[in-house]
Amino acid sequence: MAQPYGQPPQPAGLPRCYRHGDRETGIRCTRCERPICPSCMISAAVGYQCPDCVHGAQAAARATRPRTLAGGTVTADSRLVTKILLGINLAVFVAVLVGGDRLVEDLGMLGHAIDPATFTWVGVADGQWYRMLTAAFLHQQIWHIAFNMMALWFLGPPLEAALGRVRFVALYLISALAGSALFYVVAPQNQLSLGASGAIFGLFGATAVLARRMRYDMRPILGLLLVNLLITFVWSGIAWEAHIGGLVAGALVTLGLVHAPRERRTLVQVGTCVLVLAVIAVACVLRTTELLNA
Incomplete structure (x- = not known):
């Protein structure tokens, strides 16, 4: 197949999972858009997310969670x-x-x-x-x-x-x-x-x-x-x-x-x-x- 001049050759087939290079996939993470295979797909409110994005969101949530004066977790029942x-x-x-x-x-x-x-x-x-x-x-x-x-x-x-x-x-x-x-x-x-x-x-x-x-x-x-x-x-x-x-x-x-x-x-x-x-x-x-x- 002819390739336009100056463009790199395009790989055949579907993209491969960014974590498992031997697996082709048609699914991408809804946050970072990297290709992910079924083993890496984590259900989200819309579509699927990759493990890195999910873990990053969880860490950000923990970092912004309200803390007590001594650094403890704020709870609904303080008694x-x-x-x-x-x-x-x-x-x-x-x-x-x-x-x-x-x-x-x-x-x-x-x-x-x-x-x-x-x-x-x-x-x-x-x-x-x-x-x-x-x-x-x-x-x-x-x-x-x-x-x-x-x-x-x-x-x-x-x-x-x-x-x-x-x-x-x-x-x-x-x-x-x-x-x-x-x-x-x-x-x-x-x-x-x-x-x-x-x-x-x-x-x-x-x-x-x-x-x-x-x-x-x-x-x-x-x-x-x-x-x-x-x-x-x-x-x-x-x-x-x-x-x-x-x-x-x-x-x-x-x-x-x-x-x-x-x-x-x-x-x-x-x-x-x-x-x-x-x-x-x-x-x-x-x-x-x-x-x-x-």
């Missing part, structure tokens, strides 16, 4: 995690009422004690590390759980909305662990602690840091925190160690969450949480070594 935590605490409280003190004895925060029945060590020093977290969901007195859950209901949603769900869960659990850790390091033998107070004080510390970051009036939160600290040290029977440990950890974690630079936000945030967890772990290991060698 979901708070409601779940409330539900867990209330469910465990009902279980304690039904099952009696045995559940508290088995899951409460007990650093080191001697079981009077077997004369053997029990508690975290004996390897029962789970107590550091399970104790944060245990309550016996109605006033105790009522105060903690009321504080959780008021402090939780604003923090959940500002941090995002995953970061809020990390804040809550790390604060609870830090409260248990300080109790373990300081509290004497045969002393039992329970309650969400360590986590709640972590939320107090987080709220103070967030208010400072947003340049809100600090006086209300500082006044409320001062009142709770006075109650902590004046009211007998309160494990002040859990309150202070949770408060410090909550403030430190939130500092990392809300002040992380945008370019390395996730790295800094994860690093902050890991660093606080590492301090908790080292403190507990050192305390365990001290007790076992005593």
